[in-house]
Amino acid sequence: MKKLILSLALILAACTAVSTENPKREFRGAWMHTVHQGQYARQSTEQNMKYLRNQLDSLQAAGVNAIVWQVRPSADALYKSNFEPWSRFLSGKAGVAPTPEWDPLQFMIDECHKRGMELHAWLNPYRVTTSPGEVLPKNHIYYKHPERFVVYDKKVYFDPGLPENREFIENVVEDIITRYDVDGIHMDDYFYPYPVAGKDFPDDKSYAKYGKGMDRGDWRRQNVDLLIEGLHNLIAEKKPWVRFGVSPFGIWRNKKTDPRGSDTNGLQNYDALYADVLLWTKNGWVDYMLPQLYWELEHKAASYLVLVDWWNKNANGRHMYIGQDVNKTMKLPDLKPSTERSQLRHKVELTRKGENIQGNCWWPGYSITRNVGGVADSLANDLQSTIALPPTYPWISEEVPAKIKGVKIKNGVLSWTAPENQGNVTDVNRFVIYRSAENNPAVAVNDPANIVAITHDKEFRLPSQKGGYYFVTALNRVNNESEPSMAVKNK
Numbered sequence: 001m002k003k004l005i006l007s008l009a010l011i012l013a014a015c016t017a018v019s020t021e022n023p024k025r026e027f028r029g030a031w032m033h034t035v036h037q038g039q040y041a042r043q044s045t046e047q048n049m050k051y052l053r054n055q056l057d058s059l060q061a062a063g064v065n066a067i068v069w070q071v072r073p074s075a076d077a078l079y080k081s082n083f084e085p086w087s088r089f090l091s092g093k094a095g096v097a098p099t100p101e102w103d104p105l106q107f108m109i110d111e112c113h114k115r116g117m118e119l120h121a122w123l124n125p126y127r128v129t130t131s132p133g134e135v136l137p138k139n140h141i142y143y144k145h146p147e148r149f150v151v152y153d154k155k156v157y158f159d160p161g162l163p164e165n166r167e168f169i170e171n172v173v174e175d176i177i178t179r180y181d182v183d184g185i186h187m188d189d190y191f192y193p194y195p196v197a198g199k200d201f202p203d204d205k206s207y208a209k210y211g212k213g214m215d216r217g218d219w220r221r222q223n224v225d226l227l228i229e230g231l232h233n234l235i236a237e238k239k240p241w242v243r244f245g246v247s248p249f250g251i252w253r254n255k256k257t258d259p260r261g262s263d264t265n266g267l268q269n270y271d272a273l274y275a276d277v278l279l280w281t282k283n284g285w286v287d288y289m290l291p292q293l294y295w296e297l298e299h300k301a302a303s304y305l306v307l308v309d310w311w312n313k314n315a316n317g318r319h320m321y322i323g324q325d326v327n328k329t330m331k332l333p334d335l336k337p338s339t340e341r342s343q344l345r346h347k348v349e350l351t352r353k354g355e356n357i358q359g360n361c362w363w364p365g366y367s368i369t370r371n372v373g374g375v376a377d378s379l380a381n382d383l384q385s386t387i388a389l390p391p392t393y394p395w396i397s398e399e400v401p402a403k404i405k406g407v408k409i410k411n412g413v414l415s416w417t418a419p420e421n422q423g424n425v426t427d428v429n430r431f432v433i434y435r436s437a438e439n440n441p442a443v444a445v446n447d448p449a450n451i452v453a454i455t456h457d458k459e460f461r462l463p464s465q466k467g468g469y470y471f472v473t474a475l476n477r478v479n480n481e482s483e484p485s486m487a488v489k490n491k
Helices: 002-015 043-063 104-114 163-179 204-210 218-239 269-273 278-280 304-313 326-329 344-353 364-369 372-383 441-446
Strands: 029-033 066-072 118-123 149-151 155-158 182-188 243-244 319-324 359-363 406-409 413-417 427-438 451-455 459-461 469-476
Touching: 002 204, 002 218, 029 104, 029 319, 029 364, 043 243, 043 364, 066 104, 066 182, 104 118, 118 163, 118 243, 118 269, 118 406, 155 163, 163 182, 163 218, 204 218, 218 243, 218 278, 304 319, 319 326, 319 344, 344 372, 359 364, 359 427, 364 372, 413 469, 427 441, 441 469, 451 459
Parallel strands: 029 066, 029 359, 066 118, 118 182, 182 243, 319 359
Antiparallel strands: 149 155, 406 413, 413 459, 427 451, 427 469
């Protein structure tokens, strides 16, 4: 009877209209995966650059402000790595550089920053091969240290129980953050692999050496905890403004297993993938959690309604963004009595209603650029129709940049002065341009509809229409915003 009452209550809450205007600050990410994406290997370097520019233009038009770009799909690299070979998903053959050679990560950083977007480098930590029989290039670390790898379900993985493997992954991340101006480091749900029925992960040797009598499940979770903590400490030391985020499978634990869990009945991060993601937020080892809530609003085993509420209540003081499956969301109609043809609006409004949720991330970004089910139109014209600033990260820094000076308009170009960067978290690295009908900076900067652009440049060509007052603010590395500049009128 209690379950029936709960179900009716959820339906009633779901059908209640939630009025939420587009916020000024919101994480609006899009995952762009490269694993098993054949278009990159088929296209020339020039074609890939054009393709990616078009993808970013389309995502920007849909209101996306952060790209989660998969640069290490399986112990390989879509960048000039000092540790791992070129990815076969880029050149068509593992270990072979693209011709002519280019650096996709650097290219994506530059193109995202030109558009005022963040770039989060997405890595898969333990996966080495993605299919049985895959041949690794001769310079792969697998051949130098085969004892550090295991085979599970005919695929190769780093053994997470070995300290030297955690050190290697830390070296890979350090290589990225020290050589590239990324805004974030991102890992998804692939820690220990998804379990295969009747097959246990083959870590007997490392468990015998390092398990020290621990329960094997606890030991495996500790191995992943040590990796996450180590990466947090590394990033905090080298580049504290680089955000570290994880997008786990959408269920931490089911309530029937743990009273702290969600009222769901599905695979559990904690028990199957050995990812105690709540511990990571409680200990401040990650800056954001991005659970993959890819189910419909009332899925029998894993209801979106239940899970979005559960994650909202378990943010633990860190940012919470929600992973949205574009195809499923656009395919299914909203709950009655709503007449919406998709669940898009309902899902977005639920995230905006959650006091501890700061945004969404769209899977996959390619579905937005293909406008699946009209998703790009709905985002661009309605749900993400205004430009949003990404959230701030007060636990990293609360320092606010100084007010921008020297704002002027000459020959249709708005320009200003700003201090040079010093290589720290307080560096000003982006600027927000506002346009208002009135010379009232306090009013202008509070309305996201007044945001014209976010740019890394110190000048901006104005639209052709005359009139209006322009204001410029500065954003530092963690998106803290300065007071608005003095107004300048576009005469």
